Amino acid sequence: MNVAVEMDAVRQGELLDISEAGPAPKRIIAGFGFWIFLLSDIVMFSALFASYAVLAKASAGGLTGVQLFDQRNVAMETALLLLSSYTCGMMSLAINSRRYLATFLGAVVTFLLGAAFLALELREFQGMIALGATPERSAFLSAFFTLVGSHGLHVTVGLAWLVLMMVQLSLRGFQDVVVRRLHCFSLFWHALDIIWVLIFTVVYLMGVLP
């Protein structure tokens, strides 16, 4: 009997074995599942990058990257997206310590920076189209608009998602499900910044090399 009591005490003191512990908490499963989705999204972008790299010189006698790309504009876009990624991180910290005001502040700044990025990108597209560099002009421009446009579309979806999450947060507070979704949003936003790093390097910087 004495032995049995001792064994009980030991069992409660240590962690359950992995096979007895059951599934991981939903927070971890959701985060990991979203990570898998992000990787599949990155694989999709790799196909767009591959087609762009193959078609980058196929300008069919039309305008090329050297004539179209404005590095100052790209640098501003890069700075905006990087800063919004940073403020999104600040928002995550505020969520972790359950601070309402800081979370909303982080979300607003993230949204404004993302929206400014999108505005710059749309203005750039508009300027290119005004010069006659439309997607149907050449294979290079088709690939360019598909690649950069897909990223812009992701940013648009991200902005809509952020607004939706702020509505949910104000209605439901820091419920587990809201925190999970906010966490997935921040993963999404950081992944978009990673893809932008590749875009500004491959498209805008390598595209204007002589």
Add this chain to the structure above:
Amino acid sequence: MTEMRWDVAPGDRPTIPVSEQKASSGFLVYTLGLLLAVILTVTSFWVANTTAIWAPGVPAGLAVLAIAQMGVHLVFFLHITTGPDSTNNVLALAFGVLIVFLVLAGSLVIMANLNENMMPHTELMNLQMQR
């Protein structure tokens, strides 16, 4: 406490209770990441525009800087670590990188090879004229 049993998800909140960790550690990680990313970005733009670097080496330099910056983002913003509780995340990432590499390298090699072996236009014309 039992949560230590499972792997962490990418960017998940730390398993250490808030009371035990330093208040500013998360802030420091993000700020350090931002600083490194800014340095790498500025270097990228400088490398693309300078004449101080041997021109054929510039694309390779840009590629290295981009990969380094993606690593910075993964570590400091997405909190992918090499710790034992992050194995699942790293394995998924490794698989993703493998597929990305196959898609990119495969497409580029095949298309370059096709271009090289494509019959030049002038030869095509000659063949037609020989008939």
